[in-house]
Amino acid sequence: MRTIQKCMYISMMLVLVAESTTCFAQDKQDWTKEKLFEAARTGNFERVKTALESGIDVNSKTDYGATALFYACDRGHEEIVKVLLDAGADPNAKDTFYNATPLTWAQSKGHFKIVGLLFSKGGKGADSMLMTAVAGVNIDLAKIVLDSGAVTPEGLKRAKKIVDAKKNEKLSALFEGLDIAADNEPDFVVTPETLKKYEGTYKQDRMTVFVELKDEKLMFSFGAGQKSQIEPVAKDEFMMTGANLKFEMDGEKVKQLVVEAGLRELKFKPVAASPETAKTENPEAATETEPETVEWQPSSEESRAADRSVSSKNWPSFRGIGARGIADGQNPPIEWNVEDNQNVLWKTPIEGLGLSCPVIWDNKLFITSAVSEGDDASLRIGLYGDVASVEEDNEYEFQLLCLSKTTGEILWKQTANKKKPAVKRHAKSSHANPTTATDGKYVVAFFGSEGLFCYDMEGNQLWKQELGFLDSGWFYDPGYQWGFGSSPIIFNDLVIVQCDIQKDSFIAAFDIGTGKEVWRTEREEIPSWSSPTVHQFDGLPMLITGGTKAARGYDARTGQLLWSLKEHSEIVVPTPFVAHNLIFLASGYSPIQPIYAVRPDARGDISLDGDNLTNEFIPWSAKRGGPYMPTPIVYGDYLYCCSNNGILACFEATTGAQVYRKRMRAPGGSLAFTASPIASDGHLYLTAEDGRVLVVKAGPEFALVSTNKAGESILATPAVSEGAIYLRTQDSVLAVGENSSQ
Secondary structure, three states: OHHHHHHHHHHHHHHHHHHHHHHHHHHHHHOOHHHHHHHHHHOOHHHHHHHHHOOOOOOOOOOOOOOHHHHHHHHOOHHHHHHHHHOOOOOOOOOOOOOOOHHHHHHHOOOHHHHHHHHHOOOOOHHHHHHHHHHOOOHHHHHHHHHOOOOOHHHHHHHHHHHHHHOOHHHHHHHOOOOOOOOOOOOOOOOHHHHHOOOEEEEOOOOEEEEEEEOOEEEEEEOOOOOEEOEEEEOOEEEEOOEEEEEEEEOOEEEEEEEEEOOEEEEEEEEEOOHHHOOOOOHHHOOOOOOOEOOOOOOHHHHHHHHHHOOOOOEOOOOOHHHOOEOOOOOOOOOOEOOOOEOEEEEEEOOOEOOOOOEEEOOEEEEEEEEOOOOOOOOOOOOOOOOOEOOOOOOEEEEEEEEEOOOOOEEEEEEEEEEOOOOOOEOOOOOOOOOOEEOOOEEEEEOHHHOEEEEEOOOOEEEEEOOOOOOOEOOOOOOOEOOOOOOOEEEOOEEEEEEOOOOOEEEEEEEOOOOOEEEEEEEOOOOOOOOOEEEEEOOEEEEEEOOOOOEEEEEOOOOOEEEEEOOOOOOOOOOOEEEOOEEEEEOOOOOOOOEEEEOOOOOEEOOOOOOOOOEOOEOEEEOOOOOOOOOOEEEOOEEEEEOOOOEEEEEEOOOOOEEEEEEOOEOOEOOOEOOOOEEEOOEEEEEEOOOEEEEEEOOOOOOEEEEEEOOOOOOOOOEEEOOEEEEEOOOEEEEEEOOOOO
């Protein structure tokens, strides 16, 4: 018996040792570079140490060249930065997308102690950082950089010249007692004549910059951005907050402009002698070459049929039929003012926050909203580049609402789900972004990770599908979540959803009657917010999708891939659509901002080779001009693209020839646009985030007809039906139309 017990004991011990060894091996195997990145982002000190001790390379990189040090510097995790630097993290590593370093992120977020740490461990760029600090009179940053001991004697000398010019006591005090070499260089005499030679438009493959002499001061801007004054430091050298500029000269002519910001160095070639010689008002497009074109004209019968197909009193999904945004024959108003109750038919307050667009069938209008008790559901509008998620810890009701189109009365409201959102949202986003879809029998609402739901027209839930964790966030840093945005579409008896997320992207079709999955196709994609489109081409229902890795065409019946097209921006938002028997694709997250026109007979990989702008299946394309957020529109013979900052570009739809490019202005400052343009009866309607809707005459000449106020923020694209425009504001849904009682 004892022998048996001893054998059993030994066997058990062997099993335990084996299990322990397996667990240990599994634990080591589990420590991937992704977990190191996550620990650095979230500030988990112990997990960072454990990951490094397990053998993970401290300089492991993401697909975009970022390391754990980038994330720790961005988040301000000082102790983790120290651990990573002590473990050999490279303070001068550059990513492959922004060409930024850990120093870039630390300085931009105001983590100045971390800036000092980076310099103390060999970080480069102290001279430039000091110039940035003194130019902006940033005392804290200037002190940190000086204390680091990384500034060169030449850097001290140049910074001191700026400090003397600033005559700021606190800045001057920082430089007292420093051993600064005497400046024996002759002073650079600044006159309008000496500055004139630097004026011009300068371009490199990714962007265009603009230098302009205004009121005897030299002003600099990236593209159409805000102008900043640049101050002379020495002959042919200038600086501004965040950057140093050096004009390399050939006699009295500029040969090259070098812009340095930290370790980022961009080189630009001159392409125009002065701002007045630029071809358009937008500096980014001032040197655009017209795209090469080949002849491609659909028959007039096809054009007429296409126009008829998109004009209906029903507006069944995002931007109406086929995402075209056209409602001819509906005769909506061109003037209204909600604040003065001019041409307002009705206005209905909506609880919560949702950015889904109005959808209409007969007399019913559908929207979604995310409602949380005691939550003000703040929305931050305007032109900014903040990537941070909104920090919330609330439970939400995910609601589908049905309103009367004629009165605004809420006919019914259903709560599809109630829970804490699985994914955070961006400050310019909501937890109810996707627009509903209807065919007059079914209504489909999609809330991303919170589920896909189908109702009948009376509000009875027919089925629901849980599609898992759908995280659409920043491609560069998955720690920043922005919310789900792609809208569902209905094709025959299928509901189709496009789910481009951080991992395991897919597109799938479900039976509209039962919710049963019919097909699913995996996609090698990073997050996007583009919605799919289906269009019938000679009996073939083609499902068209945007995406960063590729735009793609599928057979909508089976999910089989038909064609793919590479070269799109990292963040794809605009929705594909069809007009003039061409597929139009666009994306606009800098630096890649393409527009493509694709033939419906495209098959296989149709990507362009090298610098070519056309091929067998692409009659025209443009490398720049694609919008970031708003989907373009083809109305009549023209394609219109509206940028986020209100530049409206008009192209010939079948050739790509640019007709005009005009900045839309309004009193009170710059306009920001997220909603997509729509068109009706000879006019374009362009909705700005501050609630103003600009009505522009359609055609080859820009003409602003009216500017109309809604009085609230609007990020959702309007709908049009039977003489009225339906606007989804931050707090309401309202209808504007010719009001005979007024």
